[in-house]
Amino acid sequence: MAVSAPGAAQHAAAEIVARLRAAGHQAYFVGGCVRDLLLGREPEDFDVATSATPDQVLTMFEKTFAVGAHFGVVLVCSPVPGDGELVTEVATFRSDGAYTDGRHPDAVRFSTSPEEDVKRRDFTINGMMLDPAVLARTHRPEDAVLDLVGGMQDLGAGLIRAIGEPGERFAEDKLRMLRGVRFAARFAFELEPATARAIQGLAPAVSQVSHERVRDELTRMLTEGRASRAFELLDATGLLVQVLPEVVKMKGVPQPPQYHPEGDVWVHTLLLLERLPAGCPMALAWAALLHDVGKPATFRIAPDRIRFDGHVEVGVRIAAEICRRLRFANHETEQILSLIANHMRFADAPKMKESTLKRFFRLAQFDQHLALHRLDCLASHGSLELYDFVRERFETLPQEQVRPHLLVTGKDLIEAGYRPGPQFTHMLATAEDAQLEGAVHTREQALALIRERWPAP
Ligand code: ATP
Ligand code: MG
Numbered sequence: 001m002a003v004s005a006p007g008a009a010q011h012a013a014a015e016i017v018a019r020l021r022a023a024g025h026q027a028y029f030v031g032g033c034v035r036d037l038l039l040g041r042e043p044e045d046f047d048v049a050t051s052a053t054p055d056q057v058l059t060m061f062e063k064t065f066a067v068g069a070h071f072g073v074v075l076v077c078s079p080v081p082g083d084g085e086l087v088t089e090v091a092t093f094r095s096d097g098a099y100t101d102g103r104h105p106d107a108v109r110f111s112t113s114p115e116e117d118v119k120r121r122d123f124t125i126n127g128m129m130l131d132p133a134v135l136a137r138t139h140r141p142e143d144a145v146l147d148l149v150g151g152m153q154d155l156g157a158g159l160i161r162a163i164g165e166p167g168e169r170f171a172e173d174k175l176r177m178l179r180g181v182r183f184a185a186r187f188a189f190e191l192e193p194a195t196a197r198a199i200q201g202l203a204p205a206v207s208q209v210s211h212e213r214v215r216d217e218l219t220r221m222l223t224e225g226r227a228s229r230a231f232e233l234l235d236a237t238g239l240l241v242q243v244l245p246e247v248v249k250m251k252g253v254p255q256p257p258q259y260h261p262e263g264d265v266w267v268h269t270l271l272l273l274e275r276l277p278a279g280c281p282m283a284l285a286w287a288a289l290l291h292d293v294g295k296p297a298t299f300r301i302a303p304d305r306i307r308f309d310g311h312v313e314v315g316v317r318i319a320a321e322i323c324r325r326l327r328f329a330n331h332e333t334e335q336i337l338s339l340i341a342n343h344m345r346f347a348d349a350p351k352m353k354e355s356t357l358k359r360f361f362r363l364a365q366f367d368q369h370l371a372l373h374r375l376d377c378l379a380s381h382g383s384l385e386l387y388d389f390v391r392e393r394f395e396t397l398p399q400e401q402v403r404p405h406l407l408v409t410g411k412d413l414i415e416a417g418y419r420p421g422p423q424f425t426h427m428l429a430t431a432e433d434a435q436l437e438g439a440v441h442t443r444e445q446a447l448a449l450i451r452e453r454w455p456a457p
Helices: 008-022 032-039 054-060 112-121 132-138 151-157 167-173 174-188 194-209 210-221 227-237 267-272 280-288 312-324 330-341 345-351 354-361 365-377 385-396 410-415 423-439 445-455
Strands: 027-028 047-050 064-068 073-079 085-092 092-096 108-110
Touching: 008 054, 008 073, 008 085, 008 132, 008 267, 027 112, 032 151, 054 064, 054 085, 054 267, 054 345, 073 108, 073 132, 073 345, 085 410, 092 112, 108 354, 112 210, 132 345, 167 174, 167 194, 174 210, 174 365, 194 227, 194 280, 210 227, 227 267, 227 280, 280 330, 280 365, 330 365, 345 354, 345 385, 354 385, 354 423, 365 385, 410 423, 410 445
Parallel strands: 047 085
Antiparallel strands: 027 047, 064 073, 073 085, 092 108
16 A cells, blocks of 8 residues: 655654664664554654664754653654654663553563564554665555564454453553553454453453543543444443443433434434544533433433433533543533533523523533534434524624623723622623613613613612
């Protein structure tokens, strides 16, 4: 397979490999970039593996950072003409010692053997090296690959297979279980059966992974495309009940068929996830996953139909607990919760007073609210009537009408003879509402309205 012209990052990494080799060391591209080149995908970054020690790497290049020198990792900066600089990770071949904490090797040993280096990596498709000099000559990554783990075959067969004995490899580092699911979903691959069985057996031990790393893996699954497949696999492997038990509770919770012909709350949620595009905002993706997380707890069979009274408020509380547990930043939590809290308000939009609608539009990142509502419709009844109505209004209302310069301020009220106090909030809101409704247009009109309701002292 021919690949498109290499970008600056590939050039910089190939240059580093060439310099290392000229100095008598072994050096290759390694890991994700090799996999992506073989798949004909643009790699996000290029990692280099070498027999040179970190000290040797540090002295060979002008600008370097010894970020993880004890792990053998050095960052090498390459200038890009007119475009700043590029950073390439250069890692010394190594073998990892025992993992007593289930997260990190106790010690690493540098090595001169590429074979030792790839054996400590996670999956066969991530365990290949590539010689950029051959690639530059033939433009065929498959000619340039050094495959010591059977990665080519698994890439062709669409399999995520642990390198070595899967149970041992997952016991060493539990995060690999989540990575396996993520790669399977991203590339629409299967988990190789022994790899899948090992994950099923060890799934409870995923609790040893830090909450931050679990969160980051889940966020990547939600925002790389094929999120529904990732969550189906998380469920099938038994990882989901460990990391997000609240989400598993959505399984088998029936919904009223007239609004939700697609099925239960879990099926509905997966249908939303299926439509999340690669690169979508993380708050939108998390809200898509959690927007109905309050339904299991509020399910009831009313005389007329199944109802979930209060599911939004309950859902916000559950989601807040999830965000706290997974250590989201405050601004991320806020946006996720706002999306969940407001997701049922679209139904009221056609009846909203003009001032209420404009305040609705003031929600931070309203485009994300719109996007969530659209997903919610498409994943259930399929009608976009309401969505089109709200989007139309949102897109055509000029910003100065949504957030107009206020006609009256607290200072104006004081000048008009009112004593500052709690009623100021109501007075100002009344004036603003009238302004948003288009009922008043000048400061005098707004003050006159206030005097009607609150006779001046
Ligand atoms: P992505 O496209 O998601 O970045 P990647 O394969 O490049 O995928 P990275 O997390 O960037 O993944 O890691 C680079 C390489 O390091 C992997 O390809 C793999 O060889 C190795 N690796 C990363 N994490 C682990 C781990 N937890 N256990 C073993 N090897 C790992
Ligand atoms: Mg990578």
